[in-house]
Amino acid sequence: MTTRAGRHFLQIPGPTNVPDRVLTATARPTIDHRGGEFAELALDLLHRIKPVFGTSGPVVIYPSSGTGAWEAALVNTLSPGDRVLAFETGHFATLWREMAERLGLRVEFVPGDWRRGVDPLVVAERLAADVGHDIAAIMVVHNETSTGVTSRVPEIRAAIDEAGHPALLLVDAISSLASTDYRHDEWGVDVTVGCSQKGLMLPPGLGFNAISEKALSAAERARLPKAYWAWAPILEANERGYYPYTPPTNLLYGLREALLMLEEEGLPNVFARHDRHARATRAAVCGWGLEVLCADEREYSSSLTAVLLGEEHDADKVRQVILDRFDMSLGTGLGRLAGRVFRIGHLGHLNELTLAGTLAGVHMGLQLTGVPVDPTGLEAALEILRAE
């Protein structure tokens, strides 16, 4: 519990600021998870969540972090020793690869510079080379939370299709879901991995798998051992609104409230708002004379912006000064980006003035740590926020 005046600015790229409506929903008394009231809640939820993924298929909800949902995507679809294709787009792609290896998969990891997304041409090349169709799955991080780079999934899909390759497409949409237009069905994704504490505006504690027909049939053959993560018993119980083990009822209350809020605002408006906030943030960064980490403007993230500092500056010092002086949390540089970048989260329950306050805080923090900034940066951001 803090004794600082005013509200903390939680501008990391997740967990995000949870709306009061959602927080108070999560504080409702827990009910019997085998009773009719629960079933009604669950059936409603499982229906309402589909548009967020852009799917008409099933979405499995786990009591877990997003990491758990990564594991679920793998153990439900693959078998020991299966070969998977992955891409070094950043820290989280690297962690997901490590997980796959620990679980006994053989990962072909395409190196990257952490400033670009998955290159669809490379996907095409690798698949073309795999004449025996040995690659069982392709693992793609849609929006790299460590870099603010959004891979172009539709182009990756096109590359797979063009290659006529049967590999499953597994996509981590953890920090894009409910912030960025995402289309599980249209893009032919087989498993989309999500979690609660980003665009869904919830506390952490829920993991998601949206599942294609193809993934469901792969699951029947997949031999990685599984129990907790197994889709089949969950999907079966879900049909009547139940779960094979005690579900995280209170987070589900919150999820329902968050889904209602997304519906009320309208998903297209939600996405447009995130795009606009991201543009305003980049305008500030460029206006200050600093560099956005993402090197390809087709891959700018609408959820977060990683700011690259020159070698003479310590990004973590900037973050610390901002935390100490202005009570704002920003994301640290992860893995090989440590000390070089800080990340501004602008996803979830966020409006223009909170973003303006956020950028003002970054502006002042940079000044206080001796990073030269052009004072017109902030005005450039406001210009975008001001425009209709």
Added chain:
Amino acid sequence: MTTRAGRHFLQIPGPTNVPDRVLTATARPTIDHRGGEFAELALDLLHRIKPVFGTSGPVVIYPSSGTGAWEAALVNTLSPGDRVLAFETGHFATLWREMAERLGLRVEFVPGDWRRGVDPLVVAERLAADVGHDIAAIMVVHNETSTGVTSRVPEIRAAIDEAGHPALLLVDAISSLASTDYRHDEWGVDVTVGCSQKGLMLPPGLGFNAISEKALSAAERARLPKAYWAWAPILEANERGYYPYTPPTNLLYGLREALLMLEEEGLPNVFARHDRHARATRAAVCGWGLEVLCADEREYSSSLTAVLLGEEHDADKVRQVILDRFDMSLGTGLGRLAGRVFRIGHLGHLNELTLAGTLAGVHMGLQLTGVPVDPTGLEAALEILRAE
């Protein structure tokens, strides 16, 4: 319930943004107001509230608005037909005068231009002229919420003392309490009127009277009819931690939490923060090329700033655009200031970045309504917020 993304900016000069700690405290189950747990709470509260008023004397807490506490100050100390001296410092001073007249008092109302506080020289003159000591009380609004002007109570006290006049000094500290250094005892105030929804960071619903020894003995002679507002039965019941009628238990839970927060931050820090935020706000207003309503820099308010627009602009239109586009509420121009000013509340649970967001919103709103602003205004504010 709103469907807008992000948190509403409630930047009117009260009600202010209630901290989550306070809101959740108010949502605790109500308890027996005649039981020991309640008495413990009340005794603790009645003790902890004294420093906020700068008093070692009693503070009465009413289930009421601040208006109710105004009435309590009058009916406990005065008799029908009593003459009182009051000053037209703005809308609320005018309302308090009307109340006094309705209750049967004769009010001598010194006219004013709504841009200045009570003039201590005028106090001296009026009292000097009152050779028969006919004036029973002087009513002063410390911080005029309609204008952002803070009257200089210590100088008023000095004028009274110099005149050797026995009139009671009744002060409305509604929008200065817990935001601005205030010293009931040291300044010789007889009744200080306060309420919950300003610097005390609570929802509305509590009124306060801090009471001097002199006011207590005046109360023994005062003949205005009273029952609900009567101090005596409350003070008597308070001694054991009780109330003569059902107290607003849940708001008292919140009050206790708010007082703990003020203690944790430290009152001197609270006041310094408000002063700094007010300076930053004025720097923005002046930087934009606009006028602060308060005409005397000795009387600048630390709680709110009223911004005076030229006749060619409609202040309410500015407010409306800001509400519609940026989800921020600002204070309207009241009474004779309608349409001419808008008021920025910067009191209560507020930090640098929320203030920066607030000023960014005003900045954009002014631009959108065609009020010419110098873009360096915002930077001038940030310079003050950035300085230690």
Added chain:
Amino acid sequence: MTTRAGRHFLQIPGPTNVPDRVLTATARPTIDHRGGEFAELALDLLHRIKPVFGTSGPVVIYPSSGTGAWEAALVNTLSPGDRVLAFETGHFATLWREMAERLGLRVEFVPGDWRRGVDPLVVAERLAADVGHDIAAIMVVHNETSTGVTSRVPEIRAAIDEAGHPALLLVDAISSLASTDYRHDEWGVDVTVGCSQKGLMLPPGLGFNAISEKALSAAERARLPKAYWAWAPILEANERGYYPYTPPTNLLYGLREALLMLEEEGLPNVFARHDRHARATRAAVCGWGLEVLCADEREYSSSLTAVLLGEEHDADKVRQVILDRFDMSLGTGLGRLAGRVFRIGHLGHLNELTLAGTLAGVHMGLQLTGVPVDPTGLEAALEILRAE
């Protein structure tokens, strides 16, 4: 904050157990009381509250306790020196009489034994004797919270009508409102006084006046001084959804939720539930071999039951043991009933099993303090609760 396991049983006759839905509603962020969102809330509330009073006329809501609403009823309708007729039905009737006298009214106080309600025959007699129509108002406590006796307002009305007397009928429905069928319009009540913390299931802090046409015209002539309580400015501002002073927004959030809950359950069901619970409670009391204080079965209260102990037992000791051992608060004997009775509140947000737990607690507490009880008392109560 308690360290006892389980939920406290708050079975005093108010404040009552506030439902979670209501508590969390009161914890929503405070909004601008001059904005459109507030006006929408207020207009909705002022409409929804009418059926609870059984009126189509205006209901004024004060930031106050019920005592404040008593004062409002008097100062809005009467003039200094007016004669009013009141009845000693218990502690609260006595307090209301004292208030009337303090405010400068002449009260004719009909003595009573605190076990019966207002006798309609006495009303008839007194009015018949008042040939000059000197009596300006009749003050009746509908449900005496200190005794558990409900006066028969329709019969009182009939007596007034038969006498052809123009006196106003002022009724305190504080502990019957939203628990007992109450008909302001049909019964020709002129002012009904209510508050939040009883059948309305809210924390304390709101007072109510439902007002007849006749009371409104009386208000035009009434000369008791008033400002805070004055109906006229409130009714005028209410027309557009506003208030002449800062309203207690968060309690109004709670009120809206409570009114929705009453609508969802249906007022007739609410009243039937209270009647049933009261019957069950009396069945337990009689089954134990103890005496219900209320001496006339036509006047049994559906909100609370006062239990009269023999002189050899100390009712406060019973209460203390029950509080210490079973964490349940019961009402104490007030005024002349001190030590002789304890009161079981069974109003508000209460169901069968909580009542069963309550009665089990009383049962055990009586046994522990040596009051002989027949163990079949509890079963008698359950029999009523079990019946459809």
Added chain:
Amino acid sequence: MTTRAGRHFLQIPGPTNVPDRVLTATARPTIDHRGGEFAELALDLLHRIKPVFGTSGPVVIYPSSGTGAWEAALVNTLSPGDRVLAFETGHFATLWREMAERLGLRVEFVPGDWRRGVDPLVVAERLAADVGHDIAAIMVVHNETSTGVTSRVPEIRAAIDEAGHPALLLVDAISSLASTDYRHDEWGVDVTVGCSQKGLMLPPGLGFNAISEKALSAAERARLPKAYWAWAPILEANERGYYPYTPPTNLLYGLREALLMLEEEGLPNVFARHDRHARATRAAVCGWGLEVLCADEREYSSSLTAVLLGEEHDADKVRQVILDRFDMSLGTGLGRLAGRVFRIGHLGHLNELTLAGTLAGVHMGLQLTGVPVDPTGLEAALEILRAE
């Protein structure tokens, strides 16, 4: 959201009634899980939780259900094809066994009648027979939530020791933890599995593993694939108060509050309270003339009581009537006990009067469904609750 008056009685054996203090703690704003404030919270928690398990060793907390913590216990300590000894004590023992088989373990499942716990003599026999020390682990459900039978872990430990067998002892304490005296260290348990929604009085969403030194070294050799559940990275990150993936911050807020409440009451008092409530419940069941499912009084559960009905009665009908008429949820008969038993949960945040209300509800529900009950059953329970 329900429209029924009063508070729902959630008397299933978990999820249990979450105290308001815990619910509101879970609704605090989520913070940066990589910041100092989080680390402080986590270090505090990881320390405070140890006494609840009776351990001085590490406790790993997962964002998961209890089922997840089952899986964690297995995958961290065992290798594919390992042989484990398990006991058919009820539904959950059967599910845990199924999980073990799915994960690739060979389970020796000792049959049982679902009315008794693990027989220490059988443990001794089986281990004696395993001269090659082929059994890698013994899986014991401490308190069978489906039957209300508590296995005697100390005697099982003694049997293992006597046999000089090196098998790991894995214990599910899901529904005994924080309700029943449990001693991980003293009893030589290697992994204790727990979850949040039972005696810990939290919403569901947290799983626990308390881990012995021996289990830690087994983990170094265990070859079941694991990533999410792997202890090593969690224990390493925990040292500085962090987690290798986003932790369920808001449930951790609640956990801290729940642990404070347990400390305030005192664990010995918590256990004594559960024992007393269980005795009272059994007194009611026996008093009514019904049968407690648990066949051995040394194995009575202090968390729940399963009531066995004669074949002529449908336990689910009793439950349905109680839910419909009295808004109370009871546990259903699981697996082979379906329709034959109902289960009364009396664990967690529960006091005497709520238990009395619970038993009154069961009493009335039995009567309403035609199960003959002796009305003195309830009085027998109250006698126990009344006694010091």
